Amino acid sequence: MNKIEVKHLAKRFKFAKKPLLNEVNFNLEENEIYGLFGENGAGKSTLMSMIADYNRPSAGQVLFDGQEVHENDEALSEIYFMNQDDMYTKKDKVSQIFSFVESMYQDYDVDLQAKLVKEFKLDINQKLNKLSTGYQSIVKIIISLCVPCKFILLDEPTLGLDARNREIFQSNLIETYSENPRTFVISTHIIDEIDRIISHVLLLQDGVIKMNGSIDEVSSKSYSVSGPAEDVNSYIDGVKVLDEEQLGRYKTVHFMDQLPDREVPASVDIEKMKLQKLLVYIMDRGEL
Structure with a gap:
């Protein structure tokens, strides 16, 4: 090899x-x-x-x-x-x-x-x-x-x-x-x-x-969670957030961690964080 x-x-x-x-x-x-x-x-x-x-x-x-x-x-x-x-x-x-x-x-x-x-x-x-x-x-x-x-x-x-x-x-x-x-x-x-x-x-x-x-290791613990701000905040309570965006009542947070061990509110969407978003964050902040 x-x-x-x-x-x-x-x-x-x-x-x-x-x-x-x-x-x-x-x-x-x-x-x-x-x-x-x-x-x-x-x-x-x-x-x-x-x-x-x-x-x-x-x-x-x-x-x-x-x-x-x-x-x-x-x-x-x-x-x-x-x-x-x-x-x-x-x-x-x-x-x-x-x-x-x-x-x-x-x-x-x-x-x-x-x-x-x-x-x-x-x-x-x-x-x-x-x-x-x-x-x-x-x-x-x-x-x-x-x-x-x-x-x-x-x-x-x-x-x-x-x-x-x-x-x-x-x-x-x-x-x-x-x-x-x-x-x-x-x-x-x-x-x-x-x-x-x-x-x-x-x-x-x-x-x-x-x-x-x-890429599997990186994406397996990098998430973006979106939905009404109050529902997102409740679901991710205790998670270290890397970045977030909010427009009116709608909020998206990005984090590199395991998903919370609790029920996902019906109003909340979860998807893998885009690699570009994660890398830009690290380059801007210099850390995870």
């Missing part, structure tokens, strides 16, 4: 008042889909780049099956990092870029590539620098889904994509994952668009991992 271990990882920049990352610890397990969340500047891109050995940490280590990834060609051949930097020659045609990547990977999925080119309506005879930001992202998405790596790191993969192409990306990610399971790590600000496909949540804040759990 393949696994990536991130141990005591830190990143400090010269002249910065505090480290960007400090004592970051977590594992990436085989065949999971992780959502990596955090505010702008939290260090998500830097963290992913260090996992893929694009960037060296100030302290700590990244292990693939117990071996350091740094300058480890065998380990790095199983890790693919899609980011928003200029990964390919801008003046090359898309077809040339695809041919180059295919030559680098023995089991590159050319059939899936052809399918995605058609669905995204991508003109492979265009030069990369002539494409819009969205279509440059699409080129990188196609490559990311077709490389035969066991760990795929996607940094803001839907940057510049319209709703149609975001849907194509998500549906194809689910389909290819079902047919050929491997680990995906998706860093994005559009939380509510990927919460239905991820299996695990990582929240990076203040240089550390603030939340690390399966």
